Amino acid sequence: MKQKISVSAKILLALLNSSATTRTLTEKLGYKKEKEILYKNISKNLKRLEAKEYIRGEEIKLSSPGRRPTKYSIIYNIPILEKMLDEYPSLLPVMQINDNALHLLIEKHRSLLTSTKENHAYPEYYLEEEFKTQLKKSSTFFNLCLRTKTEDLIERVTYLLSISPDVKQEKQRVTEKGVIAFGSSLPVNDFIFDILYKSCLTMDFLNGTVKIQNLRQVTSFGEKIIYNQLIKVEK
Structure with missing residues (x-):
C-alpha cells in the first residue's frame, strides 16, 4: 500500500526542485479552487518548517506598491539534510x-x-x-x-x-x-x-x-x- 505523503513533505519535495513563492507552492500542491488560491492549506506547514530551520523565507522586493510575496528555499547544510531525511524519508530520491x-x-x-x-x-x-x-x-x-x-x-x-x-x-x-x-x-x-x-x-x-x-x-x-x-x- 502506497504511503500518504504529508503536506510538509510535499513542500520540501517542491523546494528541493527549486525555490518558490507561497503562491507557486500552493498551486503546485494543488490547493486552488477555481480562481481562489487556498494559502491556509500550507501556511502552518511553512511556519513549522521555518521553525525547524529546514527552510527560509525571504520577501521579494517589488517595483510597484503592494504586499511583498515570500520566496522559500531549502537551507542546505549536512545536519539539516540528515534531520530532514530522518523525519521525511520520502525525500531521499529527490535529495x-x-x-x-x-x-x-x-x-x-x-x-x-x-x-x-x-x-x-x-x-x-x-x-x-x-x-x-x-x-x-x-x-x-x-x-x-x-x-x-x-x-x-x-x-x-x-x-x-x-x-x-x-x-x-x-x-x-x-x-x-x-x-x-x-x-x-x-x-x-x-x-x-x-x-x-x-x-x-x-x-x-x-x-x-x-x-x-x-x-x-x-x-x-x-x-x-x-x-x-x-x-x-x-x-
Missing part, C-alpha cells in the same frame, strides 16, 4: 539528485577526491563527476556518505579489507589497472568509493530499490562487479 546536496557531499569528502602527484590520469573534476553519479544511482551510498565522516569511511573499508577476500581482490584489480587516485594519506584511499559503492548497490538490490534490469547499462567499476554477480544469480 540524492539535487545539485546543492551533491555539492555538500563533494566538499565533505573532498580529501578523497584529490588526485595524487604520481597519477594525473584522472583529474579532480573527473573524480567529482564519478562520485556524483554514484550518489545519484544508490540511495544507500548517498545516505552513507551524508551521515558518515570521511575518516570513518576509510576505517570501514580498512576493516572490510581485513576480513573479506573479495574486497582484497577488488583492491588488487583496481590498483593494477591504476584507474583511480584518491589521495595518498592512506593506501585504502585509492579505491574506497568503488568498494563502498559496490556494497551499497548490493544493499539497494536486496532492499528492492534497484532492479537488475536497471543495471544493464553499466559504466562504473563498482556497477560492473555487482552486475556480473547478480546476473549469475538470475541465471
Whole structure:
C-alpha cells in the first residue's frame, strides 16, 4: 500500500526542485479552487518548517506598491539534510539528485577526491563527476556518505579489507589497472568509493530499490562487479 505523503513533505519535495513563492507552492500542491488560491492549506506547514530551520523565507522586493510575496528555499547544510531525511524519508530520491546536496557531499569528502602527484590520469573534476553519479544511482551510498565522516569511511573499508577476500581482490584489480587516485594519506584511499559503492548497490538490490534490469547499462567499476554477480544469480 502506497504511503500518504504529508503536506510538509510535499513542500520540501517542491523546494528541493527549486525555490518558490507561497503562491507557486500552493498551486503546485494543488490547493486552488477555481480562481481562489487556498494559502491556509500550507501556511502552518511553512511556519513549522521555518521553525525547524529546514527552510527560509525571504520577501521579494517589488517595483510597484503592494504586499511583498515570500520566496522559500531549502537551507542546505549536512545536519539539516540528515534531520530532514530522518523525519521525511520520502525525500531521499529527490535529495540524492539535487545539485546543492551533491555539492555538500563533494566538499565533505573532498580529501578523497584529490588526485595524487604520481597519477594525473584522472583529474579532480573527473573524480567529482564519478562520485556524483554514484550518489545519484544508490540511495544507500548517498545516505552513507551524508551521515558518515570521511575518516570513518576509510576505517570501514580498512576493516572490510581485513576480513573479506573479495574486497582484497577488488583492491588488487583496481590498483593494477591504476584507474583511480584518491589521495595518498592512506593506501585504502585509492579505491574506497568503488568498494563502498559496490556494497551499497548490493544493499539497494536486496532492499528492492534497484532492479537488475536497471543495471544493464553499466559504466562504473563498482556497477560492473555487482552486475556480473547478480546476473549469475538470475541465471
